[in-house]
Amino acid sequence: MSILVLNGPNLSRLGKREPEVYGDRTLDDINRELAESFPAVSFEFFQSEDEGLLLEKLFHIEDKGGYNGVVLNAGALTHYSVALRDAISAITLPVVEVHLSNIYAREEFRHKSVISAVCVGVISGFGANSYHLGVRALMDIVRNNQL
DSSP: OEEEEEEOTTGGGTTTSOHHHHOSOOHHHHHHHHHHHOTTSEEEEEEOSOHHHHHHHHHHHHHHOOOOEEEEEOGGGGGTOHHHHHHHHHSOSOEEEEESSOGGGSOGGGGOOSSGGGSSEEEESSTTHHHHHHHHHHHHHHHTTOO
């Protein structure tokens, strides 16, 4: 099983940015915990502040092959990036959308995700555990051919 964990803008600031909302773990902490929790999974971790690099990464792993799916925390791009939505719909890999915070319990503009409709599922509000739940869901989907 090979999974890309893809993170968008501002997630590089985890552990420093609003810890009361996002927790005190850094993105490196979360990545390390995922690798330790799922030793049978081959992970690639990628984060960028640049929307275009995220799109290119999705296309690259699709073209390269060998990946089973993507766990994606798009950050703020969740709420407005039609380009990211179109990139997800342009690939055949399943994508699970994850969020650290409960986006529906926050500011109203965060309630709308433009990418949810092209993802296989959404996990929101469980802190760093959202990533773990996303990996578990993706593994089940792939193993059971639920696409």
